[in-house]
Amino acid sequence: MDIKKLPPIDGSVLEGISKTLGDTINGLTGPEIGKFLQEATINDIDSTNTKWKRLYNAFVTYQNKNKNSNNILKFINISMNPARFIGNHSHFEYLRIELNKRLSFIGLELSESGKFIKTEITATISEAEQRANRLKSKLEQRNAHPEIFKYCKAELLSENYFHTVFEATKSVAENIRQKTGLTEDGAELIDKAFSIKNPLIKINDLSTETKESEHKGFANLIKGVFGMFRNSTAHSPKIIWEINEKDALDILSTISLIHRRME
Template identity: 75%
Template sequence: MTVKLHPPIDGSVLEGISKTLGDTYNGLTGTEISKFLQEVGIPDIDSNNTKWKRLFNAFADYQNKKQISNNILKFVNRSMNPARFIGRNEQFENVRFELNKRLSFIGLQLLESGKFSLITVSTTISEAEQKVNRFKSKLQQRNAHQKIYEYCKAELLAENYFHAVFEATKSIAEIICQKTGLFQDGSELVEIAFSIKNPLIKINDLTSETKESEHKGFANLIKGVFGMFRNTTAHAPKTIWEINENDALDIMSTISLIHRRLENNA
């Protein structure tokens, strides 16, 4: 069977790959670098240098002599074997995320399996970042409701947590209005739609005090989301009301739960 020969990797991309794999916090240890270089047959020509420069010099020397990048890609495969990261999934995803930004410039993507797949070559930074979207990937791992992606497409692509939360929160009100024909907003909308006496939306059959409490609690959850996130994001400048990735993911999970209950109970 003929082995496909991969052309040399551009120096800038190779430097980015080396810096990612040699990162002080998430990258390989010196011992791991020695091990994987030996396994893939790349001479360790600069073992006393810093980790990323050691990798870069070894990779550059190999492909300058061989005029292919096969063993460099094999090094990435070996070092990113998912079995090595049991109990360290966050580290694996962080390294994979950064590698894929660089790999997209040579038309490759590293999958969760640690194997490569072919993609369209990126030519700009924005293209590379759109193809490698960590925030969206983490939402998918949490099995976020489809409405999140429908209402926040542009914000998710830009990894804009502030406006992604705002748009996702707005989507709840829009779905309630669509289901009920109401035109109110905020707490007033929720109180009318989820009224115990004349509910336009029920999350259960309301046949017991416990079920009524659940129904009221769900309505209060929506009002809480509107009050804490929608009103805040609508009126506070982004520079004042900061949302980090973990907070945004947790908020999106709550909004996703609300959408599921709205979808399953009319």
């Protein structure tokens, strides 16, 4: 069966992709470019040029000859294989988000697994930038806890509400582990960390029944966030578990409150 030929990518988008992958600081190395071009079956016609121009010229020459973008997208898949970024997830996320800003103009998005998924085509640069920054800006207006941005920055920039919520809930568990040295997860982690008899984290001095109730309620709030948003998002397909911007802001504000009370 013939492989479907994908249409050529517009030159300006191709330039943006090339500049991202060929960036002097955050992009691919020269040897990596040569290796991945070969693996993607794209001729390395300008190997002595700067990295981004080397990529751009190779991509343009391929498209002009073959009238499709298949191998260019294959190159992106190869270079953005998550296995290459083990131990350096932040670098992967940085490149992925920068690439997605460009790919949005052709209706594609690079997922966390390094595979392409179809999205709505972005019409203008301003639209792309607004989509990338709106949620982050609104969270800043709410004075969200810095921990939210520490764990969710990449997702916030791509405005992926589903994964933003998922990553933010994970940040709560990670914060508890860092404070207590525990290794458990979920309800077991919370029960041990916020035990009334032997609390590893206290939100008050537990000197009265009312304060004990507040402490228990806080622990149950965390369990609720874990149960409703973390467990569900981990096991439900994104297309089914729909979280809009308003819901995401409310959820993230709750998680921000949790982080503040644990300080």
